[in-house]
Amino acid sequence: MSSSTTLRSGTAPEGTRPVGLDGRFARELPELGIPWSAEVAPAPRLLGLNEPLASELGIDPTWLRSDEGIAMLAGSAAPDGATPVAQAYAGHQFGGFSPRLGDGRALLLGELTDVDGTLRDLHLKGSGPTPFARGGDGYAAVGPMLREYLVSEAMHALGVPTTRALAVVATGRPVRRETVLPGAVLARIASSHLRVGTFQYAATQDDRGLLERLTASAIARHAPEAATTERPAMALLDAVIEAQATTVAQWMSIGFVHGVMNTDNMTISGETIDYGPCAFLDTYDPAAVYSSIDHGGRYAYRNQPIVAEWNLARFAETLLPLIDENLERAIELATAALDRFSAHYAEAWLALMRAKLGLGEAVSDEITAALATDVLDLMQHERADYTSTFRELATLARGSARPAALEGAAGETWAEHWLALRPDAEAMDRVNPVYIPRNHLVEEALQAAADGDLAPFERLLEALAHPFGERPGLERYAVAAPDTFGPYTTYCGT
Numbered sequence: 055m056s057s058s059t060t061l062r063s064g065t066a067p068e069g070t071r072p073v074g075l076d077g078r079f080a081r082e083l084p085e086l087g088i089p090w091s092a093e094v095a096p097a098p099r100l101l102g103l104n105e106p107l108a109s110e111l112g113i114d115p116t117w118l119r120s121d122e123g124i125a126m127l128a129g130s131a132a133p134d135g136a137t138p139v140a141q142a143y144a145g146h147q148f149g150g151f152s153p154r155l156g157d158g159r160a161l162l163l164g165e166l167t168d169v170d171g172t173l174r175d176l177h178l179k180g181s182g183p184t185p186f187a188r189g190g191d192g193y194a195a196v197g198p199m200l201r202e203y204l205v206s207e208a209m210h211a212l213g214v215p216t217t218r219a220l221a222v223v224a225t226g227r228p229v230r231r232e233t234v235l236p237g238a239v240l241a242r243i244a245s246s247h248l249r250v251g252t253f254q255y256a257a258t259q260d261d262r263g264l265l266e267r268l269t270a271s272a273i274a275r276h277a278p279e280a281a282t283t284e285r286p287a288m289a290l291l292d293a294v295i296e297a298q299a300t301t302v303a304q305w306m307s308i309g310f311v312h313g314v315m316n317t318d319n320m321t322i323s324g325e326t327i328d329y330g331p332c333a334f335l336d337t338y339d340p341a342a343v344y345s346s347i348d349h350g351g352r353y354a355y356r357n358q359p360i361v362a363e364w365n366l367a368r369f370a371e372t373l374l375p376l377i378d379e380n381l382e383r384a385i386e387l388a389t390a391a392l393d394r395f396s397a398h399y400a401e402a403w404l405a406l407m408r409a410k411l412g413l414g415e416a417v418s419d420e421i422t423a424a425l426a427t428d429v430l431d432l433m434q435h436e437r438a439d440y441t442s443t444f445r446e447l448a449t450l451a452r453g454s455a456r457p458a459a460l461e462g463a464a465g466e467t468w469a470e471h472w473l474a475l476r477p478d479a480e481a482m483d484r485v486n487p488v489y490i491p492r493n494h495l496v497e498e499a500l501q502a503a504a505d506g507d508l509a510p511f512e513r514l515l516e517a518l519a520h521p522f523g524e525r526p527g528l529e530r531y532a533v534a535a536p537d538t539f540g541p542y543t544t545y546c547g548t
Contacts, residue, residue, distance in 0.1 A: 073176075075164030075165060076164055076166065077139075080162075080164070081137070083267060086142045086143075086264075088140045088185050089138065089139055090140045090185070091132070091138060092178060093227075095226060095237075095239065096225065098124050098224065098225060099223065099224040101200065101223060101238065101503070102203055102219070102222045104219055104220050107219075107220055111166060111168045128178075129161060129182070139162050140158075140160065140161055140185065141157045143254070143318050144254040144318070145250075145318030145319075146251075146316060148350075148352055149352065153254075153258050158184055158186045158190050159179065159180055159181065159192040159193060159194060160180070160181060161181050161184070173245070174243050174244065175242075175243065175245070178240070178242070179239065180194025180195075180240060181239050194229065194237065194238055195231060195235040195237060195504075196222070196236045196503055196504055198330070198545075200511055201496060204518065207515060209310070211520065212304075212308055212521055214305070215297070215324050216326040217321075218242070218243045218244075220243050222238050225238060244327065246321070246323055247321070248268075248275070248322040248323070249318050249319070250318070250320045250322070250372075252268065253265075253272075253369055253372040254317060254369075265376065273286055275323070276290075276294075276297075277294075280293060291369065291373055295395050297323065297324025299402060300399075303406055304406065307406035308441075309334050310333075311334070311353075311354075313331035313345040314328070315353045315358065331544035332544065333544055334491055335440040336439060336492070336534060336540070337438060337534075338430060338443070340355055340434065341355070342355040345543075346543050347546065359399050366392060366395060370391065407422065409481065410485055410486055411477060412448065412477030412478040412479060412482040425472055429460075432459050436461060442532075447472075447486075448483050448486065450473070484522055486522070489528065489531050489532060491514070491518060492534070493539070494535045495510075495531060
């Protein structure tokens with residue numbers, strides 16, 4: 055299969071090239087990381103290797119499958135140039151501020167330049183306790199690490215900005231949670247691991263120079279055009295607001311629920327990060343919550359844009375000293391930037407829904423928004439499957455029967471109004487996925503993997519790699535969850 059290779063290791067053939075890393079973050083921002091080493095994995099074994107991503111990074115997959123490569127992916131051996139650090143950050147967790155969180159079970163190995171010349175982070179998750187562990191064991195289990203692999207690769211295939219999984223390695227170390235589970239390490243790639251929480255930590259250090267260097271680093275990696283503006287910190291804030299508004303609109307359009315939108319889980323790049331208690335909508339429910347710890351529904355599906363804007367306000371607060379020396383003026387400018395979030399989000403969401411409904415630019419924004427809102431209301435009333443309904447709308451546009459969500463007089467009226475606008479069924483098929491990480495299939499694959507059978511994981515990963523085109527033999531991956539599945543609850547994995 056193209057996206058994963060499993061259980062193969064050995065000596066790398068002659069001529070293969072190991073990975074070389076730079077310790078840029080550790081060198082330029084030493085106050086934001088603690089040099090640290092991963093725990094040595096007692097019996098590392100490759101469970102999944104993302105060969106296409108390895109090729110993008112300019113890393114030979116053959117070397118990664120070797121004993122030396124697997125040792126690096128597990129954290130047992132640092133590559134040339136690596137300066138592993140546990141990154142420091144703060145964060146608002148469910149609204150409460152923690153001034154010192156940091157990588158309690160993770161390490162940034164360093165940075166590498168991919169084949170396109172872009173700087174990328176190589177990061178390990180589950181590599182053992184660090185000084186930020188806060189009483190945790192620092193390890194990760196196979197299931198949650200494979201979940202992040204599956205979901206992040208699905209998000210990438212769906213076109214959503216995301217961190218990506220390079221590999222998952224079983225460590226041979228048992229991990230105790232409610233039961234004893236097999237341990238694993240995830241090797242993750244990101245355009246950076248700078249978070250809102252990184253800036254919050256820097257802001258608590260009473261060190262303007264540190265905040266200035268962190269801001270310059272974020273600008274260099276994620277908003278280089280901001281460096282030439284009159285107010286670079288203000289331009290960075292604008293860029294992050296727009297990036298996050300666009301990403302969250304994409305989450306909403308595909309029915310994705312992140313589950314734990316703490317400020318330490320919001321990137322400056324706009325990439326989705328930290329796939330813990332995440333899930334995709336089955337039946338459409340704006341109040342859907344899947345995380346076992348989100349008792350009040352703070353991070354429910356419908357609240358994600360609101361929380362994103364709240365998190366960005368916390369980011370803006372950290373930049374005030376750099377936006378303007380006059381605090382009142384800085385607050386005025388930052389507030390104006392935050393006020394633009396709603397417009398960015400609405401524009402992105404409307405464009406996505408226009409595409410999902412197959413409507414052309416000649417259809418007004420008002421009509422598009424009304425049709426989108428009304429069909430979502432119909433889905434909620436009929437408890438219809440979110441992903442399947444949008445896919446079935448394309449078949450309705452081709453003259454087939456109405457989907458279950460449009461049963462009844464209200465559904466018939468909606469369909470008449472929509473069909474009168476001549477929706478483009480082929481265009482709809484290009485943006486409405488057939489295959490997503492359906493929760494029952496994810497759980498099935500992870501349970502099998504925990505029992506030593508990776509075949510369901512690999513089959514699901516292969517289906518998710520190409521989400522928009524129906525393929526024979528994959529029918530079960532396009533079917534909604536059975537009535538016997540649920541209510542569904544996810545866990546953070548620590």
